[in-house]
Amino acid sequence: MIDLRGRHLISPSDLDLREISSIMSLAQSMQQNLSSYASLCRGKILATLFYEPSTRTKLSFESAMLRMGGNILGFSDASTSAVSKGESIADTIRVLDSYADIVVMRHPKEGAPKLAAQYSRVPLINGGDGGHQHPTQTLTDLLTIHMYLGRTSHLKVAFCGDLKYGRTVHSLIETLARYPGATFYLISPEELRLPPRLKEHLEQHSDCALIECRRMEEALPAVDILYMTRIQKERFFNEADYLRLKNSYVLDSDKLAQAKAKMLVMHPLPRVNEIAYEIDSDPRAVYFKQAELGVYARMSLMAHLLGVDGL
Amino acid sequence: MIEVAAIKKGTVIDHIAAGQGLWIFNKLNLGQLGHPVVLLMNVPSKRLGKKDIIKIENYTDVDTAMLGLIGSSITVNIIENEHVVDKVPVFIPDEVRGLFSCGNPRCVTNSDAYVIPLFHLHDARSLAYVCEYCEEITKVAWK
Numbered sequence: 001m002i003d004l005r006g007r008h009l010i011s012p013s014d015l016d017l018r019e020i021s022s023i024m025s026l027a028q029s030m031q032q033n034l035s036s037y038a039s040l041c042r043g044k045i046l047a048t049l050f051y052e053p054s055t056r057t058k059l060s061f062e063s064a065m066l067r068m069g070g071n072i073l074g075f076s077d078a079s080t081s082a083v084s085k086g087e088s089i090a091d092t093i094r095v096l097d098s099y100a101d102i103v104v105m106r107h108p109k110e111g112a113p114k115l116a117a118q119y120s121r122v123p124l125i126n127g128g129d130g131g132h133q134h135p136t137q138t139l140t141d142l143l144t145i146h147m148y149l150g151r152t153s154h155l156k157v158a159f160c161g162d163l164k165y166g167r168t169v170h171s172l173i174e175t176l177a178r179y180p181g182a183t184f185y186l187i188s189p190e191e192l193r194l195p196p197r198l199k200e201h202l203e204q205h206s207d208c209a210l211i212e213c214r215r216m217e218e219a220l221p222a223v224d225i226l227y228m229t230r231i232q233k234e235r236f237f238n239e240a241d242y243l244r245l246k247n248s249y250v251l252d253s254d255k256l257a258q259a260k261a262k263m264l265v266m267h268p269l270p271r272v273n274e275i276a277y278e279i280d281s282d283p284r285a286v287y288f289k290q291a292e293l294g295v296y297a298r299m300s301l302m303a304h305l306l307g308v309d310g311l
Numbered sequence: 312m313i314e315v316a317a318i319k320k321g322t323v324i325d326h327i328a329a330g331q332g333l334w335i336f337n338k339l340n341l342g343q344l345g346h347p348v349v350l351l352m353n354v355p356s357k358r359l360g361k362k363d364i365i366k367i368e369n370y371t372d373v374d375t376a377m378l379g380l381i382g383s384s385i386t387v388n389i390i391e392n393e394h395v396v397d398k399v400p401v402f403i404p405d406e407v408r409g410l411f412s413c414g415n416p417r418c419v420t421n422s423d424a425y426v427i428p429l430f431h432l433h434d435a436r437s438l439a440y441v442c443e444y445c446e447e448i449t450k451v452a453w454k
Contacts, residue, residue: 088423109419111444115426130417132445197433197441197448 001026005307008117008124012135012175019304020142020175026309027143027293027300034067037299040308041070047100048074049092049116050127051107056269056291057127057136061104064298073100093119102302104136123305131165131232137268138171139301140294141227147293148264148286149224154181158219160249161187161229161274163194168268169229170198177206185219186212189248191241192231216249220258226251228267228274228287252276259284266290315349315366322373323388323395324365329353331381332363339374346370359384376404380438380451405432413442414449 002022008014015023030037046065050058054076062072089107093116096103103120105113106127113126128134145152157176159169163186173194176182184202186194193212202208213219220226231246251265256279267275267287279285303309327335332350335341341348347368356362367373371389378385379401389397409427413420420428420442430440430449438451 088425089419090423090425107419108417109422110415110417110447111419111442112423114444115419115423129419130445195447197446 001304001309003307004304006123007305008120009135009301009305010114010117010124010126011133012138012171014135017178020139023139023297023300023304024143024146026303027139027296028147030299031293031296037068037303039069040299040303041065041068041306044068044070044102044306044308045100046070046072046074046302047096047103048072048076048127049096049103049105049107050074050076051078051105051112052128053077054106054127056294057104057106057134060291060294061125061127061136061298061302063295064302067295068299068303070101089116090119092116093124097122102306125301125305128167131167131170133171134167134268135171136298136301137168137294138175139297140290141168141172141266141268142175143293143297144266144286144290145225145264149262152176153179155179155225156183156185156223157225157227158185158187158213158216158223159194159227159229160216160219160251162192162231163188163229164192165232166229169194169227172227173202174198177202177208180207182206182208184208184210185223186210187214187216187219187249192248216251216255217258220255220263221260223263224260225264225266226259228265228271230267230270230272230274247273250274250276251279253278253282256282256284313351315351317393318347318366318368318390319393321346321366321368321390322371323390324367324373324378325362325386325388326356326359326384327363327365328359328382328384329361329363332365335363335378335381336365338377341365341367344370373399375399375401376407377410379403380407380410403432403435403438406430407432407440411449411451413445413447415442415445415447418442418445418447420444 002019065072097120102123104125104127107129110130110132113129117124163169265285332352336350349366351364353361385401387399388395407430413428420426429443433439433441439448
């Protein structure tokens with residue numbers, strides 16, 4: 001296990017590929033032999049600071065810590081904490097890092113976890129900041145891809161939906177681009193295209209190919225993975241724009257019939273209506289397994305950041 | 312033409328594009344320095360046609376990072392005994408702290424007032440800077 005003790009995880013680029021590989025390797029071992037790790041974090045406390053609603057990320061972090069024998073504390077609604085009295089992020093962190101050994105934070109403001117990490121004496125993990133980054137979803141996605149396809153390089157991946165505010169897309173595309181031979185199909189309405197800065201970064205710092213499409217059908221026959229995303233109501237300042245765009249892309253069985261037999265349909269969840277329920281029983285639909293694997297990815301990450309291996 | 316005496320000691324900010332002098336005067340808080348300051352506007356210039364000049368007596372600690380963002384034509388001369396003893400280079404800074412706000416309304420620096428915005432140069436030609444926190448690009452537009 002590579003030593004990541006004491007480090008923060010704010011963006012996937014905080015980890016090099018060797019470190020990601022170490023996290024993947026331990027996560028796979030945890031999945032295969034869960035009971036062996038039941039005491040790995042005994043005596044450790046995870047603080048979950050969720051300033052924005054979350055189901056999967058928060059619960060999978062809590063499950064991950066509990067499965068390793070540790071404890072959890074925190075809040076999932078800023079209105080029930082001192083934040084509602086006007087406490088700053090800096091002050092909250094300066095106090096909470098003495099109550100816990102590791103912190104995960106979700107915040108609607110972009111860059112908030114980076115700011116928090118400047119004040120934290122214990123490892124701080126970004127659990128999603130606005131439309132910016134979601135590095136632990138990326139670890140979950142990489143683990144899923146690795147377990148189903150056996151590789152993370154030379155992949156053809158279609159990203160579909162909200163590529164502008166979709167933090168899971170930003171984190172994953174930036175990370176997959178670091179592996180050789182990636183081709184990305186970017187499927188989105190004009191208003192929700194990948195941010196120009198990120199596109200420019202990919203073009204300048206990787207050998208990936210970027211292909212922009214307006215229709216899902218243009219990419220489906222070619223790709224190894226279709227990564228669907230939700231059009232996120234909470235990221236829009238204007239409800240009319242959300243209502244106009246929310247049904248832009250829907251994956252149904254007619255469309256899926258055009259895909260490869262071993263293509264993966266992934267989704268960070270929650271879904272609204274962008275994947276028809278009829279798809280759930282298709283063996284290519286791996287989004288619920290993806291959510292399950294998130295627990296192992298987060299167990300492994302926390303074990304690395306806490307510097308516990310104990311095996 | 313109006314004559315303004317040379318200063319004995321201090322700083323002369325020269326070759327400011329005409330019209331930007333008052334803005335720089337305000338942005339650098341020169342009125343609050345407590346030293347004599349002269350702002351000359353629309354002075355004939357061979358290089359610029361017309362220019363603004365600022366003379367500050369007994370003060371040399373001018374924020375050249377901000378001047379670099381405003382224009383590469385600006386020169387900063389340090390004066391001792393009525394002579395130029397140093398020309399401080401003005402260049403576009405690689406890092407800017409606290410001089411402007413992030414253009415991303417969802418950035419934490421726009422909601423937490425104690426955070427000093429920090430930017431890294433992305434493109435010098437368009438004066439585009441990347442925010443340290445949200446990584447969005449903000450283009451500096453002074454006027």
